[in-house]
Amino acid sequence: HPLSKLHPHQRLIWSLLTRALHSNRGRGGGGGGLRRSTSGLVRAESWGARVERPASLWSDTKNLNSDIESDGGGGGGGGMSEAARVHFAQVPLTHSGRPVESGAFSPANSSAVRFSQLADSLEPRVLEALGRMGVDEMTPVQRGAVPVGLAGLDATVQAETGSGKTLAYLVPLVSRLAANYPAQAMELVREADELTQYPSGLIICPTRELAQQILADLLRLTCFTRISCGLLVGGLSPEPMRQRILTEGLHIAVATPGRLLDFMQRGILSLTACRQLVLDEADRCLDMGFERDIRRIVSSREFGMPPSADRQTSLYSATFPSDVNRIVRNLMRPDDCVSVRAGRAESGPVPAGISQELRLISRGEAQRLEALQRLLAELGEGERCLLFVRTKAGADRLHRRLLAGGFSAATIHGDMKQHSRQLSLQSFKSGRSSVLIATDVAARGLDLPGVGLVVNFDAPMYMDQYIHRVGRTGRLGRPGRAVTFLDSGDLRIGDIRKGLLQVLQACKQQVPDFLVNYRETSEEAEDDGWVTRKPNRGPAGVPNFKQAVWRSRGPAKSSRSIGGRGSGTISRTAIFSRFAACVCWIGVFRCIVELRW
Structure with a gap:
C-alpha cells in the first residue's frame, strides 16, 4: 500500500487531512449521519398550543436551576424576600431616549409591579411558567425593561448587580416569540438543503457559566411552549451540541462569541431569521477581547444577521463606560431605543447593602495569606467566601495553601476543563466548599448563593472589574461584605487609587486614611511601571480604568537580550x-x- 512507505508522522498528517475532508463533505449532505431536523419544524396552527411537559423534564430543570441559582425577582421560587422588597422600594427608575421624548413610549407603562398585572401583554403560557417558578413581584429593572421589550423597542438597561436583569430580558423575548409564529425561520429550515438551523432569538454573554445560568431560567420559562433552546459554549465537545441542535431544532440560542462564530463558520447556524438580539454583560462583550467577534457576528453579511432596523436589540449590564456607549450607537435603532436605569447616579455603582473595606498590607504573599486566614476564621456556619486573584497560576497556588491550612476550598479559572469548573461551582453552591478561588471568569453575572464575603486577594486592574467582583455578594438587597487587599504598588496606580476613593465616597462608605492622605512622589511616578491616560467617565462619574497600560521595563533578566x-x-x-x-x-x-x- 502506498501509505506503508510513509513515515508514521506523515501517515498521521494524512489521516487528519482525510478526516477533515470527510467531515466537510458530510456537513453539507448527510451531516455526519444526522438526518435533517424535524422536531424544530412546527406548524403555525400548533405553535400557540400549550405543551404539557413531562413532570421529569420540569423536575430536571428545577434541579438545574437549583445548581445555578437564578438572579430573577424570585430566585429559586420562594418569592421576593422582605429585605429585597424594602431595598427595591428605594430604587428609582428612569427612562430616556427619543421614544420617551416623542411620546411613542410612556414611562407610565412601567407602573405595574407584578407580572400578573401584565396579563394583557404577556403570553399566557409564560405567565403560567412564572407562576410555577413562584415569581410574581417585579424588581425595578424588570418594571422598567419588560414593557420596553414587549413594545418591540431597543433598550440599553443599566442596573446594579443582583437586581434581576436576566428575567428582565427573558420574559419579553420568550413572550414575543411564543405569541408570534416565526414563519421565516420555519420556511428556511423546511427548504434548506443543508443541515442548518435558523434561530429567531440570540443571547450572547461573555462566559460559559453565565450562559448555563441563563439557559436554566430560559428552560423554565419555555416549559409550556414549543420553543426549543440550545447552549453554545466553549470548553465542551461541540459534537453533542451539534447533534442536539440538528435533531431537536433551535429557536433561541444562548452562546458565547467564540463558539457561536465556530458554528456559523461550519454552516450549522445562520442568523438570517434572527429578530431578537440580547447582549448580557454588554460592557464585557464589547470590550477589547470580544468587540471584534461581536462586530463580526452582528455586522458581517456572511452570517446573515439582519440590520438593526429589522431586529430588536437589547443590551444589559451593571456598567456602561463611555467607550462602550460609543460602540452601542452602531448596534441600535436611534429612533426606537430607550435607556432604562434602575438606581440613582449619586448612589454609586455598588449596592448600598454591601460593606466595602480596604486593607493596606505590606508586599509579600505571606502577609496577605495570614490576613486572609484571619478573615476566613471569622466566617459563620454556612457562610461562604469568594476570593478573586489576578492570574490562573495564582489561583492554583492559593488553592494549595488554603487546603494545606485546613480550609475547604475550590477553584475556577480559564485553564480548567469545563467539567472541572462545573464540579467546583457545584461544590461551592452545595456547601461542600466554603471558599471559591476565582479569576474574573466568575465576576460576571453569576449568582452564587450564600456569598457573604468577597475578598479581592489581588487588587483589580480597573474599576469596572472591581464593581463586578464585589457585586457577587449583597444580591437582591441582601447584606454583604467586600474586602480588598492593597499594597504600596497598587496605590501607585493613580487610576485605581482615585477610582476606589470615588466609589467609596459615592456609596457613602468609610474611606481609610491611607487612601485619603496618600501623596504620590515624583520618584514613585517614574518607577511604578504604569502609563496612565486620562480616563473616560462612566456611570456615576466612575472612570473607565481599562486604559491603564503596563509599560514594559525591558525583557526579564532570564531572557538575556x-x-x-x-x-x-x-x-x-x-x-x-x-x-x-x-x-x-x-x-x-x-x-x-x-x-x-
Missing part, C-alpha cells in the same frame, strides 16, 4: 523560538510535498 537592557533588540529566547518555528514549518512542507503522488 542581545545588545543590552532596553536596547530594543531581540532576546536570545525569541531567536530560538523563531528558529524552532521555522524548522517545524519546513517539516510540514516536506510532508505535503511527499504526499503529492
Whole structure:
C-alpha cells in the first residue's frame, strides 16, 4: 500500500487531512449521519398550543436551576424576600431616549409591579411558567425593561448587580416569540438543503457559566411552549451540541462569541431569521477581547444577521463606560431605543447593602495569606467566601495553601476543563466548599448563593472589574461584605487609587486614611511601571480604568537580550523560538510535498 512507505508522522498528517475532508463533505449532505431536523419544524396552527411537559423534564430543570441559582425577582421560587422588597422600594427608575421624548413610549407603562398585572401583554403560557417558578413581584429593572421589550423597542438597561436583569430580558423575548409564529425561520429550515438551523432569538454573554445560568431560567420559562433552546459554549465537545441542535431544532440560542462564530463558520447556524438580539454583560462583550467577534457576528453579511432596523436589540449590564456607549450607537435603532436605569447616579455603582473595606498590607504573599486566614476564621456556619486573584497560576497556588491550612476550598479559572469548573461551582453552591478561588471568569453575572464575603486577594486592574467582583455578594438587597487587599504598588496606580476613593465616597462608605492622605512622589511616578491616560467617565462619574497600560521595563533578566537592557533588540529566547518555528514549518512542507503522488 502506498501509505506503508510513509513515515508514521506523515501517515498521521494524512489521516487528519482525510478526516477533515470527510467531515466537510458530510456537513453539507448527510451531516455526519444526522438526518435533517424535524422536531424544530412546527406548524403555525400548533405553535400557540400549550405543551404539557413531562413532570421529569420540569423536575430536571428545577434541579438545574437549583445548581445555578437564578438572579430573577424570585430566585429559586420562594418569592421576593422582605429585605429585597424594602431595598427595591428605594430604587428609582428612569427612562430616556427619543421614544420617551416623542411620546411613542410612556414611562407610565412601567407602573405595574407584578407580572400578573401584565396579563394583557404577556403570553399566557409564560405567565403560567412564572407562576410555577413562584415569581410574581417585579424588581425595578424588570418594571422598567419588560414593557420596553414587549413594545418591540431597543433598550440599553443599566442596573446594579443582583437586581434581576436576566428575567428582565427573558420574559419579553420568550413572550414575543411564543405569541408570534416565526414563519421565516420555519420556511428556511423546511427548504434548506443543508443541515442548518435558523434561530429567531440570540443571547450572547461573555462566559460559559453565565450562559448555563441563563439557559436554566430560559428552560423554565419555555416549559409550556414549543420553543426549543440550545447552549453554545466553549470548553465542551461541540459534537453533542451539534447533534442536539440538528435533531431537536433551535429557536433561541444562548452562546458565547467564540463558539457561536465556530458554528456559523461550519454552516450549522445562520442568523438570517434572527429578530431578537440580547447582549448580557454588554460592557464585557464589547470590550477589547470580544468587540471584534461581536462586530463580526452582528455586522458581517456572511452570517446573515439582519440590520438593526429589522431586529430588536437589547443590551444589559451593571456598567456602561463611555467607550462602550460609543460602540452601542452602531448596534441600535436611534429612533426606537430607550435607556432604562434602575438606581440613582449619586448612589454609586455598588449596592448600598454591601460593606466595602480596604486593607493596606505590606508586599509579600505571606502577609496577605495570614490576613486572609484571619478573615476566613471569622466566617459563620454556612457562610461562604469568594476570593478573586489576578492570574490562573495564582489561583492554583492559593488553592494549595488554603487546603494545606485546613480550609475547604475550590477553584475556577480559564485553564480548567469545563467539567472541572462545573464540579467546583457545584461544590461551592452545595456547601461542600466554603471558599471559591476565582479569576474574573466568575465576576460576571453569576449568582452564587450564600456569598457573604468577597475578598479581592489581588487588587483589580480597573474599576469596572472591581464593581463586578464585589457585586457577587449583597444580591437582591441582601447584606454583604467586600474586602480588598492593597499594597504600596497598587496605590501607585493613580487610576485605581482615585477610582476606589470615588466609589467609596459615592456609596457613602468609610474611606481609610491611607487612601485619603496618600501623596504620590515624583520618584514613585517614574518607577511604578504604569502609563496612565486620562480616563473616560462612566456611570456615576466612575472612570473607565481599562486604559491603564503596563509599560514594559525591558525583557526579564532570564531572557538575556542581545545588545543590552532596553536596547530594543531581540532576546536570545525569541531567536530560538523563531528558529524552532521555522524548522517545524519546513517539516510540514516536506510532508505535503511527499504526499503529492
